[in-house]
Amino acid sequence: MKKAVILTSGGLDSTTVLAIAKSRGFKIYALTFDYGQRHKRELSNAKKVAKYFKVAEHKILKIDLRCFGGSALTDNIKVPRKKNLKSKKIPSTYVPARNTIFLSYALAWAEVLKSHDIFIGVNAVDYSGYPDCRKEYLKAYQKMADLATKEGIEGKPIKIHSPLINHSKAEIIKKGMKLGVDYSITHSCYNPTANGLACGKCDSCRLRKKGFGEIGLKDPIKYVV
Amino acid sequence: MKKAVILTSGGLDSTTVLAIAKSRGFKIYALTFDYGQRHKRELSNAKKVAKYFKVAEHKILKIDLRCFGGSALTDNIKVPRKKNLKSKKIPSTYVPARNTIFLSYALAWAEVLKSHDIFIGVNAVDYSGYPDCRKEYLKAYQKMADLATKEGIEGKPIKIHSPLINHSKAEIIKKGMKLGVDYSITHSCYNPTANGLACGKCDSCRLRKKGFGEIGLKDPIKYVV
Numbered sequence: 001m002k003k004a005v006i007l008t009s010g011g012l013d014s015t016t017v018l019a020i021a022k023s024r025g026f027k028i029y030a031l032t033f034d035y036g037q038r039h040k041r042e043l044s045n046a047k048k049v050a051k052y053f054k055v056a057e058h059k060i061l062k063i064d065l066r067c068f069g070g071s072a073l074t075d076n077i078k079v080p081r082k083k084n085l086k087s088k089k090i091p092s093t094y095v096p097a098r099n100t101i102f103l104s105y106a107l108a109w110a111e112v113l114k115s116h117d118i119f120i121g122v123n124a125v126d127y128s129g130y131p132d133c134r135k136e137y138l139k140a141y142q143k144m145a146d147l148a149t150k151e152g153i154e155g156k157p158i159k160i161h162s163p164l165i166n167h168s169k170a171e172i173i174k175k176g177m178k179l180g181v182d183y184s185i186t187h188s189c190y191n192p193t194a195n196g197l198a199c200g201k202c203d204s205c206r207l208r209k210k211g212f213g214e215i216g217l218k219d220p221i222k223y224v225v
Numbered sequence: 226m227k228k229a230v231i232l233t234s235g236g237l238d239s240t241t242v243l244a245i246a247k248s249r250g251f252k253i254y255a256l257t258f259d260y261g262q263r264h265k266r267e268l269s270n271a272k273k274v275a276k277y278f279k280v281a282e283h284k285i286l287k288i289d290l291r292c293f294g295g296s297a298l299t300d301n302i303k304v305p306r307k308k309n310l311k312s313k314k315i316p317s318t319y320v321p322a323r324n325t326i327f328l329s330y331a332l333a334w335a336e337v338l339k340s341h342d343i344f345i346g347v348n349a350v351d352y353s354g355y356p357d358c359r360k361e362y363l364k365a366y367q368k369m370a371d372l373a374t375k376e377g378i379e380g381k382p383i384k385i386h387s388p389l390i391n392h393s394k395a396e397i398i399k400k401g402m403k404l405g406v407d408y409s410i411t412h413s414c415y416n417p418t419a420n421g422l423a424c425g426k427c428d429s430c431r432l433r434k435k436g437f438g439e440i441g442l443k444d445p446i447k448y449v450v
Contacts, residue, residue, distance in 0.1 A: 131378045140365070
């Protein structure tokens with residue numbers, strides 16, 4: 001069985017991607033980051049997701065992005081509530097170089113596992129405008145990765161799959177439902193309450209609710225509003 | 226004063242690069258990784274280097290590459306002693322995706338600091354044949370970085386400088402001496418003794434000794450052999 005490293009946040013997108021990789025016959029190595037995020041509660045969801053899909057291994061790496069700060073998710077900056085979802089401006093929830101760091105760890109793990117497949121749940125349709133969620137970024141990352149690794153220069157490149165890149169949230173949810181994803185164990189909110197309820201107002205909540213709404217379904221998680 | 230993030234290992238190359246950045250008028254932000262390396266003693270040298278050059282800030286990040294292993298520097302694999310230095314084969318001291326991970330953290334810090342300059346001490350002449358020390362790798366990393374960051378897509382790319390890429394060890398040492406580097410506070414050995422002496426036999430020691438030898442100087446650090 002071929003191995004794949006899946007970046008797993010416990011959120012809607014990465015869980016769907018995990019289900020896709022599984023449906024393609026990969027043995028799953030899930031990689032999650034405890035990076036000092038405000039919404040640390042996503043870690044317990046990542047654990048639930050890993051368990052639900054019976055992954056071969058789940059690593060939760062503790063890395064400190066709070067030591068740099070510079071984002072509403074890792075610093076004392078308020079999470080915005082009213083961003084126009086169509087705006088092209090990069091919001092304050094953008095975490096500098098986050099996906100680049102995450103993918104680099106995935107690359108290291110894949111190389112050691114002799115896996116040639118990494119899956120990441122970025123999408124460039126219903127998203128917050130982060131630079132590191134775009135197709136051109138991933139293409140450039142792939143080129144760099146091919147030159148960065150022993151496997152790459154020996155002609156066995158590690159492929160970075162982003163099967164959701166062109167999908168809307170609604171399409172992602174439909175796809176996941178078909179593959180048996182239980183979205184009640186996922187979590188997307190950037191600013192949950194102390195007891196873990198989703199705020200319903202941050203970009204991430206609004207995009208998620210919009211996605212479920214568009215296909216006439218009720219999101220199975222609980223919201224404050 | 227412009228700020229620059231310098232990847233600082235406490236070794237000969239990165240110390241020379243720090244001196245170069247300083248000579249170009251940058252305010253120095255030194256970044257060091259406690260990544261589970263066998264030669265952890267380089268961390269105390271990185272601190273000495275940061276102090277010697279009176280850097281504006283020195284961060285030592287604890288990241289766990291030992292959790293992946295796969296290298297003689299981070300796993301229970303013996304450090305090789307007799308590699309032919311001209312061999313093109315990638316040695317077991319190669320750490321999967323190490324420079325990619327290090328540069329990605331530097332990118333994050335630079336973006337938060339509003340710095341547009343990162344310095345890394347890789348060189349592709351007297352080196353161990355690591356894929357992530359080559360010019361083509363750095364070029365691809367730069368392209369990816371330009372697309373990965375807010376600063377990059379807003380037209381203020383973060384430049385990755387590798388001023389030693391075409392230099393031999395001897396040339397690097399000569400350059401550093403001119404800039405006032407005290408090489409006695411640096412450390413290069415992959416396999417030091419418990420009391421911190423350099424082994425004299427690993428690739429890194431041999432390349433270093435060869436460099437000093439070529440310019441008729443004695444390396445100021447102590448070796449077992």
